[in-house]
Amino acid sequence: MNNIFTKCKPAILLYSSLCALSISYAQSETVWDGVYSSLQAELGEGVYNNACISCHGKDLGGNSNSPGLVGMGFMFLWEGRTLGEFFEKIREEMPTDRPGQLPVQDYVDVIAYIMKANSFPAGDRELPLEVEALTAIAIAPKP
């Protein structure tokens, strides 16, 4: 089975390249800069309760088949990446029975709710709807 390690080199290189790309965006803000509003998080909670809760749970903790969206687990999966990547991930794959079928606003509002659940501070503006703008917001450890 040693040949696995040689044969999968292209996959490793691709993965590494993607990782490198993910941190190469120029970011001017982080999730700690008040980049969503409390109202947006409230709206996002409604979306979450309709579209996400049956897999990720009421406490956003996930289970054996669905990753947790709060706490150490969330930061392990997303720290060093951007809200733009997070948006793209959930828009491409979620909800599992109809990926990409929610309005863009709903996806962004859900992100605001997840940010609130992770105790990232709310501010006086809403998250932007454009991927490029979301990509400029880094998911970073607490300063």
Added chain:
Amino acid sequence: MIIKTAKPLDYPVLRAHSIFLTLAFVLSSSFSVAQIEDFTEVTDQMLSNPPTGEWLSWRGTPAAWGYSPLDQINNENVDQLQLKWSFALDDTGAVQAAPLVHDGIMFIPSARGVIQALDAVNGDLLWEYRPTPPTEEFINSGAGTRAAVLPAGAFAGVGRGVQKNIAIFGGMIYAATETASIRAIDARSGVLAWETQVADPTLGYFYTAGPIVANGTLVTGITGCDRYKDDVCFITGHDPLTGEEKWRTSTVARPEDPGGDTWGDLELRFRAGSDAWVAGSYDPEANLIYWGTAQAKPWARVVRGTDGDALYTNSTLALNPDNGQMSWYFQHIPGETQDMDEVFENILIDVDGRKSLFKMGKLGILWQLDRETGEFIKGTDIGYQNIVNLDPITGKITYRDGMIPRLGEELNMCPSTSGVKSWRAMAYSPDTSAMYIPITLNCALTTFGPTERQLGGGGTGPVRRSNYHHPQSDGNMGEILALDIPSGEVKWRHRTRAPFNTATLTTAGGLVFVGDWNRTMSALDAENGDVLWQVRLATSNQGFPISYSVDGKQYVAMPVGTGGASWSGSLPRDLAPELSRPRNGSSINVFALPE
């Protein structure tokens, strides 16, 4: 706690209790459209030796071969199979149905607690049991994931609402629910007879596997044990007449128990996992049930805080169904650390006079144990994993260099956490003396991360994962592997781009039936793997195909559905993106030869 919807009913006299039936009807939201008059009570003897045309246990018999002795449909005429009827199942959750057939009636579990009785010849609906939706108070009752499982109009979440199998005994159908209760439903009318709350769903407990009946005891295994709580996973035995709990056996060694030190100094609340999420088998002669347990949680040793064996995780347990006493256990992978689950089906075969138990977990090792003693007999590594070495003499597992995960360090794993084998049960044919195993070829670059060690925390632990094709797969994910029993030699392999997504079904007609994720149901020649017949169905084949006969005519039934956990979405999405499936279409599809 017994939820009294009606006086518990004695099996033979249901029609005499019409007043109670009416009360139960009102309280349980059953929707009954007919009263089945011609119904024979199912006995222990019938379960052990079912009439040839009946399918009374989730894998046919308590030995779980997944084999039908019917041979009217065979490798000479299978290419003439025709669809006889189809029946839509609810798309409100995952469907991985294992139907039962008795007295010409098919009983089929559907998503979110729904059970239907259908005329097995033409698919007419005879009755339907549909549970009462939970109250707002229940939905809002706690922090556990299961407290949120049933918002009205809930969609087919990953693995949500699945009930794989049901059991039949006496005049009842028995089910285990996603809210951690068990139910008895009158097999003649679909009316709820009793419901017993076994565990608190707000702590995360739920069922995906249904019960079995062994020596007159209803046995169920709980799951949802991944979050930290002041209790552990367990298997219970119940009185089938009342639901009263007769015994409860923990699947985790408590600190004060023998083997309690295998979790190091972890408190009880941090001993998670060992979920019993696949129904067991039963040997009436030995009067033992055989039930698998899942891996410890969080998955990685470094995250859960002990490198001990963590008994009785990832084990096969032999329990006395009368009292739950453990006769023996065999731990397949002590201290498992990569989500390589060994919980799956237990197939009971006598080999050269030796009473054996066969099973396979995610690593793709076919285990043969002595089912009287638990002694290791033989292990066959089918060669698709790069994680452990197996000592062929002792059956002991050792991890290969560098394959025990460290926090935040990437591992190159074959298989991925999806495993090369999962809930899709293998089948045995006594005619060919071979096991037919649904294999999923896959690997992943995997990084395990930390989780909070506090009540309500835990879980599996976060995993960063990048799937890739197995280097031996030639781009295929699906494989049916036929292994000779007991030698373990490969008889043949049949590979497909799409992964197989059902159990296999073997028949005395020399056939192996199976279905894949890409909607194709196939009949293979059991001798050589040749494809003899195929049909495309509404969506992914998913569940446990069966065969039965009514009035001398043989039928083959295949469930299809979506929402299945265990890679059902992620692997095809990542590794075969050119394939797609409808997101709805759950149904049961029944085939037979032309008139």
